[in-house]
Amino acid sequence: MSDGLSIDGPKTLKGALLLLAVGLAVTGYGAYDYTQQSDAVDDAVAVDAAITDVGVESTSTGSSPGADYRPTVRFTYEYEGTEYASTNVYPSAITSNYDTESAAREVVAAYAVNESTTAYVDPADPDGAFLKAQTSNAPLFAAALGLLLALGGGVSAVGRIRG
Known part of the structure; x- marks a missing residue:
């Protein structure tokens, strides 16, 4: 069973929306983790x-x-x-x-x-x-990756809706 994703991007609207949702989740978690670690350093x-x-x-x-x-x-x-x-x-x-x-x-x-x-x-x-007692850049890399996934999913979803 295919989920609508392939190596060159989502092939279906469902796959594009899945990629968008995963990207937004990863971005959100990365941003949350960066904020959490900044607060932990400040309050340590x-x-x-x-x-x-x-x-x-x-x-x-x-x-x-x-x-x-x-x-x-x-x-x-x-x-x-x-x-x-x-x-x-x-x-x-x-x-x-x-x-x-x-x-x-x-x-x-x-x-x-x-x-x-x-x-x-x-x-x-x-x-x-x-x-x-310093922040790590790892959550920022996760957030950036999530943004790329969300952007790819969003662009593909718009293309599937228009096409």
């Missing part, structure tokens, strides 16, 4: 944290020929008398991947197992502490 409270694991994960996707690399750091911390654990390097829910293992290793180079560091806790979300 510094806490002491203990690094429990550091590494780089290899991720491969079906759409790209090579692997991407994701820096991973696991740490524990205490906030208002409760102990937590987190793996967030940045406050964004959308994680950044790197083209090379060395680029991912640079992100985690400042951290070593059994060492102390500073983590940042958003009081509104104490479970989601992060290590770098």
Whole structure:
């Protein structure tokens, strides 16, 4: 069963509208995540944290020929008398991947197992502490991709309605 999509674009109005809807959803989520992480950085409270694991994960996707690399750091911390654990390097829910293992290793180079560091806790979300009190561009890339999908779907839908 075909959903009306092909490599050169949607072939049906249903496919074009689906592409438009997916694009708008991705754009909305990217914008939401960027706003959320900006608020988390603005409201962050510094806490002491203990690094429990550091590494780089290899991720491969079906759409790209090579692997991407994701820096991973696991740490524990205490906030208002409760102990937590987190793996967030940045406050964004959308994680950044790197083209090379060395680029991912640079992100985690400042951290070593059994060492102390500073983590940042958003009081509104104490479970989601992060290590770098700066925003990531990953949500902006997701929003831009969503805009491209929505634009393609919108243009195609208009073409299907007129044609």
